[in-house]
Amino acid sequence: MAAVLQAARLGVVNKLTLGPKEGGNGLDTIDATVGVPSSLSDALDALEADQELVDAVGAELVAQHLAVKRSEWERFTGATTDGRCASISRSSSAR
Numbered sequence: 804m805a806a807v808l809q810a811a812r813l814g815v816v817n818k819l820t821l822g823p824k825e826g827g828n829g830l831d832t833i834d835a836t837v838g839v840p841s842s843l844s845d846a847l848d849a850l851e852a853d854q855e856l857v858d859a860v861g862a863e864l865v866a867q868h869l870a871v872k873r874s875e876w877e878r879f880t881g882a883t884t885d886g887r888c889a890s891i892s893r894s895s896s897a898r
Contacts, residue, residue, distance in 0.1 A: 805860055805864075806850075806856065806860050809856060809859040809860050810856060810859075812859070813855060813856065813859060822835070822837060823835075842876075843872060843875075843876045843879075844873075844876050844880075847869055847872055847873055847876070850865065850868075850869065851865070851869055
């Protein structure tokens with residue numbers, strides 16, 4: 804939530820313009836030409852590269868988030884289909 808609010812604040816402060824309104828339904832039809840990264844790994848790389856957002860949210864908080872999410876991504880990509888299901892199930896029940 805903090806990252807979303809900080810990103811919105813940075814948009815206002817830097818007077819960034821919004822892209823065009825999405826006219827599709829977001830599932831079958833999508834008008835957008837710019838989107839989000841295609842994997843968690845790519846999203847984490849993009850977050851780490853966005854120094855302005857890192858500074859706004861807090862470098863320590865972002866570093867901790869990156870470490871946890873990269874660990875989760877490594878577990879996910881290292882699992883087989885059957886193992887992945889079992890691993891996700893164990894993680895969920897441990898909470």
